Amino acid sequence: MAKVNKFVSCDPDLCTGCTVCEYACSLEKDGVFNPIRSRIRAVRVYPSGNLAIACRMCEDAPCVIACPRDALQQSEKDGHIIVDEDKCNGCGWCVEACDFGAITVGPNRIAIVCDLCDDEPECIEVCPVEALSLQSRETAARKSRINSTVSRILAAEASEVDK
Amino acid sequence: MDSLKGYANNILYINLRTGKTKTEPLGEEMARKFLGGAGFGIKMITDYQRPTTDAFDSENPIVFSCGTFCGMMVPGSASKWGVAAKSPQSQGLGESYSTGFFGAELRRAGYDIVMVTGKAERPSYLYLEDDSVQILDASHLWGKHNWDTEDAIKSDLGDPGVRVASIGPAGENLVRFSAIINDRLRAAGRTGMGAVMGSKNLKAVAVRGFNDVEVADIDGFKELALEIYEKSRGPATEKYRGLGTAANVLTLNKQAAIPTRNWQDAVFEKADKISGEALNEMYVEKIQGCDSCGMRCEHVGVVREGPFKGAIGRVEYEPTYAFGSCTGVDRPDAIIRAVQLSDLYGTDALSTGVVVAFAMEAYEKGIITKKDTGGIELEFGNAEGMCDMIKKIALREDIGDLLAEGVERAAAKLGKGSEKFAMHIKGVEMTGYDVRGLKTCALGYAVSRRGADHQRHGAYGPDLKGTVDRFKAEKGRGELVMDGEDLYSVIDSLIICKFSRGIWDYDSYAKMYTLATGIPMTAEEMRRCGERISNLAKIYNLREGIGREKDTLPIRCMTDPIKSGIAKGSLVTQEELDLLLDDYYETRGWSKEGIPSETKLKELGLENYTEHLKGLRGTDTKKKTTKKD
Numbered sequence: 001m002a003k004v005n006k007f008v009s010c011d012p013d014l015c016t017g018c019t020v021c022e023y024a025c026s027l028e029k030d031g032v033f034n035p036i037r038s039r040i041r042a043v044r045v046y047p048s049g050n051l052a053i054a055c056r057m058c059e060d061a062p063c064v065i066a067c068p069r070d071a072l073q074q075s076e077k078d079g080h081i082i083v084d085e086d087k088c089n090g091c092g093w094c095v096e097a098c099d100f101g102a103i104t105v106g107p108n109r110i111a112i113v114c115d116l117c118d119d120e121p122e123c124i125e126v127c128p129v130e131a132l133s134l135q136s137r138e139t140a141a142r143k144s145r146i147n148s149t150v151s152r153i154l155a156a157e158a159s160e161v162d163k
Numbered sequence: 164m165d166s167l168k169g170y171a172n173n174i175l176y177i178n179l180r181t182g183k184t185k186t187e188p189l190g191e192e193m194a195r196k197f198l199g200g201a202g203f204g205i206k207m208i209t210d211y212q213r214p215t216t217d218a219f220d221s222e223n224p225i226v227f228s229c230g231t232f233c234g235m236m237v238p239g240s241a242s243k244w245g246v247a248a249k250s251p252q253s254q255g256l257g258e259s260y261s262t263g264f265f266g267a268e269l270r271r272a273g274y275d276i277v278m279v280t281g282k283a284e285r286p287s288y289l290y291l292e293d294d295s296v297q298i299l300d301a302s303h304l305w306g307k308h309n310w311d312t313e314d315a316i317k318s319d320l321g322d323p324g325v326r327v328a329s330i331g332p333a334g335e336n337l338v339r340f341s342a343i344i345n346d347r348l349r350a351a352g353r354t355g356m357g358a359v360m361g362s363k364n365l366k367a368v369a370v371r372g373f374n375d376v377e378v379a380d381i382d383g384f385k386e387l388a389l390e391i392y393e394k395s396r397g398p399a400t401e402k403y404r405g406l407g408t409a410a411n412v413l414t415l416n417k418q419a420a421i422p423t424r425n426w427q428d429a430v431f432e433k434a435d436k437i438s439g440e441a442l443n444e445m446y447v448e449k450i451q452g453c454d455s456c457g458m459r460c461e462h463v464g465v466v467r468e469g470p471f472k473g474a475i476g477r478v479e480y481e482p483t484y485a486f487g488s489c490t491g492v493d494r495p496d497a498i499i500r501a502v503q504l505s506d507l508y509g510t511d512a513l514s515t516g517v518v519v520a521f522a523m524e525a526y527e528k529g530i531i532t533k534k535d536t537g538g539i540e541l542e543f544g545n546a547e548g549m550c551d552m553i554k555k556i557a558l559r560e561d562i563g564d565l566l567a568e569g570v571e572r573a574a575a576k577l578g579k580g581s582e583k584f585a586m587h588i589k590g591v592e593m594t595g596y597d598v599r600g601l602k603t604c605a606l607g608y609a610v611s612r613r614g615a616d617h618q619r620h621g622a623y624g625p626d627l628k629g630t631v632d633r634f635k636a637e638k639g640r641g642e643l644v645m646d647g648e649d650l651y652s653v654i655d656s657l658i659i660c661k662f663s664r665g666i667w668d669y670d671s672y673a674k675m676y677t678l679a680t681g682i683p684m685t686a687e688e689m690r691r692c693g694e695r696i697s698n699l700a701k702i703y704n705l706r707e708g709i710g711r712e713k714d715t716l717p718i719r720c721m722t723d724p725i726k727s728g729i730a731k732g733s734l735v736t737q738e739e740l741d742l743l744l745d746d747y748y749e750t751r752g753w754s755k756e757g758i759p760s761e762t763k764l765k766e767l768g769l770e771n772y773t774e775h776l777k778g779l780r781g782t783d784t785k786k787k788t789t790k791k792d
Contacts, residue, residue, distance in 0.1 A: 020392070031381055
């Protein structure tokens, strides 16, 4: 059975695209501010689509499979990607393999990817609008089910009132 | 340079005529005395511009500067950038501020200041990528609107991470109130900085930066930053997170302070229709933030149906005033479209609205006719006519060609009494507070260094909060305006978002500054910086020929009383204005003509600038205040 990995998930309705998560991540990991050192990246699609993306902890992670030097390995504990810095030469095959753009090659020419900050991700801590949270696919799906059911009930009630 | 953190410690000089570039360290003294943003911009143009150069002279420098905290995790500050140059409108100090994501990228590219001089032979744009500085051909971009320009540059350079600040057709056509637009919805709007770029054949500045931004004390910095983030979610910023500044529509309407139909009145009977409440409910689809913002205020309005279907624009009070009450338009969808057109063509939304309102009044009075307007029936309230006029102004078609010069110059040419309803100070169109019934604010507007402006002093605050009697001109208002100006000089130099000013004070500014840069700074020193920058701005303006006679109000504010509401009958007389000005100059330690004394300059460490005031001093006794009737 598939193990239920948790990952940093972003709610696009709440996300304002402020990139504070990027600042916090690069400060936490490298002690400087620089988005290219951040393991989570914010995206804005004009004019108002906002989302932050971090590693989804995929099962059979494509980045691990793509790595020609076996520098990547997936943690059995929580599914995060462990980068062997001695083996990694920053070739970027992992970047191309990831459909989310969640793994990148940092300025030191070593792949960087979310490691969940020992289960207390700094980005979640600082997000000013609480758009980020730790989710597993199961909890994410459950929340969606509940939300969509609630909105359907509300819509039905509203149309009753209209009649 | 290890001692100076935060800053990139780098000034870039570019000459578009020769194509030569050079860099120079910023230096700790410059950092400590002038902070960033406004301070840097004003200092650079005072030092590097030849006195009394015309704004469109090719050697007139234009200066882009980062706020102190660009690229750092400081609430509402990481991406604030400023631009300064001689203004094509006032021929005095031009300065403007914007945000979005451009500023942080500029800092990461490794610059605190970029100064551009000279005129390129053909349309060009700058591309700064870390150490690489390129002047690239922009012939294919000339004539394109801002959103297309941004997209085209990103695609040409093959990098969606590039940040672009560009001008639209208005800037190319030297429309005097042209803006610079970045990140689509963000504008450095006021005082015509876009036209200065246009006069240099400079279509855009594109930036990409990969450098680290380091702070001096990581732990202390993080602690204070998080504390302020926490505050930025609290009650002090609630207004901006909720309705946004558009909440002012109903507030100011009730106070009879919302200029209506080109300032013929101060109460808009259809204010309900364009209120922040109505806009939020019907049109705002998303409220988003700028780089590092903990508050979020960018209300993105989208029009889904009707004649303005498809329009997208950022909703704020000022454009709502300019394209709403000031033009008598009561349609939020038209306002959103007008804002979008301003962003696309690159005009200052505020000035544009006031210019159109001026044209509307001239049309209704028969000073201009349908023949001049190219067939538009330009009466107050004509939403589609307003939108068409914006395009005509940007492209200088028909009467738009004249209006593109701004209301002051247009009125001078049209004559027939139109000067009496040209709403400007120092050639810069009025912003949305009816100062006739806000006397502290009136003083703030009159002395504002960049012409008609509420953003240099915030002096509407004491009037509207009831701290003072808003209908009375009295001593003491000078101090209120001065304190506001000095504070705002600091805010615009660190460049902190003004919407978050309620969660900061001089102490926290100073503390954050020290933690970020490693330069010790106290609250008092910080306030001094504000005073220094305000004084230097004054010195610049005096040098360029802007003295006491220009510290005045539009004729209408001094002759036509407000017609209705609780401020009915209010106006500001010349006697009242003189009293206020005398009080203000005295509080500042300036002469009656508004010239800083040598003692004051020495006190602020500006003694090197005494030279600039030579020939102005000593004539004080001879000059008398010009009386206007």
